[in-house]
Amino acid sequence: MTRIAILGGGPAGVGAAFKLRQMEAADVVLFERNDYLGGNAGTFERNGHVLDFGSHRLHPVTEPEVLDDIMEFLGEDLLDRPRHGRIRLRGRWVHFPLKPVDLMFHLQPGFAAGALGDMVKKTLLGKGDEGETFGSILRANLGATICDDFYFPYARKIWGLAPEEMAGIQARRRVSAGSFGKLLKKVFGQIPGLKPKMSGRFYYPRHGFGAISQAYAQKAESLGAEILLGTSVAKLGHQEGRWTLEAESKLGTRKEEFDQIWSTIPLTTLTRLISNDVPEDVKAAADKISYRAMILVYLELETDQFTEFDAHYFPEADLLLTRLSETKNYAVRTEPQGRTVICAEVPCLVGDDTWRLDDASLGKKIEADLARCDLKLNCAVANTWTARLPQAYPLYPLGYEAPFETLDGWVSGLPDFLSYGRQGLFAHDNTHHALFMAYSAAKCLKDGHFDRTEWARYREIFSHHVVED
Numbered sequence: 125m126t127r128i129a130i131l132g133g134g135p136a137g138v139g140a141a142f143k144l145r146q147m148e149a150a151d152v153v154l155f156e157r158n159d160y161l162g163g164n165a166g167t168f169e170r171n172g173h174v175l176d177f178g179s180h181r182l183h184p185v186t187e188p189e190v191l192d193d194i195m196e197f198l199g200e201d202l203l204d205r206p207r208h209g210r211i212r213l214r215g216r217w218v219h220f221p222l223k224p225v226d227l228m229f230h231l232q233p234g235f236a237a238g239a240l241g242d243m244v245k246k247t248l249l250g251k252g253d254e255g256e257t258f259g260s261i262l263r264a265n266l267g268a269t270i271c272d273d274f275y276f277p278y279a280r281k282i283w284g285l286a287p288e289e290m291a292g293i294q295a296r297r298r299v300s301a302g303s304f305g306k307l308l309k310k311v312f313g314q315i316p317g318l319k320p321k322m323s324g325r326f327y328y329p330r331h332g333f334g335a336i337s338q339a340y341a342q343k344a345e346s347l348g349a350e351i352l353l354g355t356s357v358a359k360l361g362h363q364e365g366r367w368t369l370e371a372e373s374k375l376g377t378r379k380e381e382f383d384q385i386w387s388t389i390p391l392t393t394l395t396r397l398i399s400n401d402v403p404e405d406v407k408a409a410a411d412k413i414s415y416r417a418m419i420l421v422y423l424e425l426e427t428d429q430f431t432e433f434d435a436h437y438f439p440e441a442d443l444l445l446t447r448l449s450e451t452k453n454y455a456v457r458t459e460p461q462g463r464t465v466i467c468a469e470v471p472c473l474v475g476d477d478t479w480r481l482d483d484a485s486l487g488k489k490i491e492a493d494l495a496r497c498d499l500k501l502n503c504a505v506a507n508t509w510t511a512r513l514p515q516a517y518p519l520y521p522l523g524y525e526a527p528f529e530t531l532d533g534w535v536s537g538l539p540d541f542l543s544y545g546r547q548g549l550f551a552h553d554n555t556h557h558a559l560f561m562a563y564s565a566a567k568c569l570k571d572g573h574f575d576r577t578e579w580a581r582y583r584e585i586f587s588h589h590v591v592e593d
C-alpha cells in the first residue's frame with residue numbers, strides 16, 4: 125500500500141490521516157512537532173483551565189460530510205451555543221452578531237447616521253469602481269463610516285498594513301459582510317421568525333476546540349495511522365522515486381522512506397527543508413512571503429466570571445488587542461470555581477517591539493486597555509501567561525501574488541508531494557476549510573496515484589472560501 129508521511133497535526137493533517145485510513149487508501153505516519161495536536165486550533169490546560177489559542181468556534185457552514193463526522197466523534201460533547209459578543213464602535217458596545225433592536229439603542233447616533241447616509245448613497249449612485257485594494261473594495265461597498273470606524277483600524281491592527289497596501293483578496297475572502305446587502309442580511313437574519321437555522325450560533329467542544337483535532341487523531345490511530353508528537357520534520361529529499369524524511373524528537377533522529385509527502389506546514393519553510401536543488405527564484409519568492417504573528421495574553425482572574433460575553437472586539441487603533449475571549453463562557457464551564465481566564469489577541473510580527481515584550485508587561489498593557497474600555501478588572505490577576513503563534517495569518521500585501529505563484533508553482537511540481545491546509549496553501553482559512561481540504565485531498569488519491577486534475581478542481585473551490593469570524 126502507498127505510504128504517506130503527513131507533516132503537521134493541525135486540523136488539515138489529522139483530517140487527512142483519518143480520511144486516508146477510513147478509505148484504506150494509504151499507510152499513514154503523521155509528524156507533529158508540538159507535543160499536542162490541533163496546531164493553531166489546539167487546546168492546552170493550565171491551572172485547571174482549558175484554554176484555546178484565541179477565540180475558536182466551529183462554524184455551522186461546515187461542509188455536511190465533515191460536520192457529520194465531528195458530530196459522530198464528539199457526540200454530546202459538541203455543544204450548540206448562541207453567539208454572544210460585543211464590538212466597540214465609537215466608544216459604545218454593540219452586540220455581535222448585530223441585532224436590529226440592540227443597534228437602535230446602542231449605536232452611536234453619528235455612526236448610525238453616517239452608515240445610513242453611505243447606504244443611501246450607494247443605493248442611489250451605485251458603488252462605482254471598486255479598484256483592487258482591500259481599502260478601495262471595502263470603501264466602494266460599505267462607504268466611509270463603517271470603513272473608517274471599524275474595518276480599517278481593525279485591519280491595520282490585524283495585518284499591520286494600511287488598507288491601501290493590502291491586496292483585494294483580503295476584502296473578498298476575509299470580510300463576510302463586505303457589502304450593505306450582506307450586512308443587512310446578517311442583521312435581519314437575527315430577527316426571530318426570519319432567522320435561518322443556526323444563524324448566530326456556533327459549535328464548540330465541551331473540552332476545548334482542540335478536542336476536534338484530538339478526536340480525528342484518535343480515530344485515525346484506531347484505523348491504523350501512526351501519530352508522532354514532539355517530532356519535528358527537519359529534512360526531506362527525493363531520490364529514485366522515493367522521499368526520504370528526517371525527523372527530530374527527544375528520542376533522536378528518525379529517518380524513513382515514503383512514497384508521498386503531504387505537507388500542512390508553512391509553505392515558506394519548504395525551501396529550507398527540501399535538500400534537492402531549489403531554484404534561486406523560488407528561494408527569493410519564499411523570502412517575499414510572510415505571515416503575521418500573534419501573542420495570546422492569558423490573564424487568570426480571581427473571580428468566577430469576568431463578563432457574560434464570549435468575545436469582545438476592539439477596532440480602535442490605540443488599543444493593543446483586537447479581541448478578548450473568556451473561554452469558560454464558550455463551553456458554559458463552571459470549573460475551576462472562583463477563577464476564570466480571559467485571553468487577549470495581540471497581532472504583531474515575530475521579533476518586533478511587541479513580540480519582545482515580556483509576559484508581565486503585556487499583561488499590564490492589556491489590563492490598562494481594558495480599563496479604558498469600561499472593562500476594568502475588579503479582581504486580582506492571579507497569573508499572566510502568553511502563547512506565541514509565529515504563523516497566525518498569511519499576509520497579503522499588494523503584489524504578493526507573483527512570489528506566491530512562483531513558490532506554489534514550484535511546490536505543485538514536486539513529484540509525489542502535496543502542500544495543503546491553511547499554512548500549506550497560504551490561505552486565510554477556518555478549521556472547517558482545512559478539514560474540507562484534507563477530505564478533498566484523500567479523495568484525489570486513487571489506487572496510490574494522486575489525481576492532480578481533480579485537485580486543481582478542488583483548489584478552484586477552495587479559492588471561493590470566505591472566512592467566518
Ligand SMILES: Cc1cc2nc3c(=O)[nH]c(=O)nc-3n(C[C@H](O)[C@H](O)[C@H](O)COP(=O)(O)OP(=O)(O)OC[C@H]3O[C@@H](n4cnc5c(N)ncnc54)[C@H](O)[C@@H]3O)c2cc1C
Pocket residue numbers: 131132133134135136137155156157158161162163164165166177178179180181182183355356357358388389390418469513516517544545546547548553554555556558593
Ligand atoms: C487567533 C485565531 C483565531 C481563530 N479562530 C478560528 C475560529 O473561530 N474558527 C475556525 O474555524 N478557525 C479559526 N482559526 C483558524 C484555525 O486556527 C486554522 O484554520 C487551523 O488551525 C488550520 O489548520 P491547519 O492544519 O491547516 O494548520 P495549523 O493549525 O497551523 O497546523 C499546522 C501544524 O504543522 C505543525 N508543524 C509546523 N512545522 C512542522 C515541522 N517541521 N514538523 C512537524 N510539524 C510541523 C505545527 O506545529 C502545526 O501543528 C483561528 C486562527 C487564529 C490564529
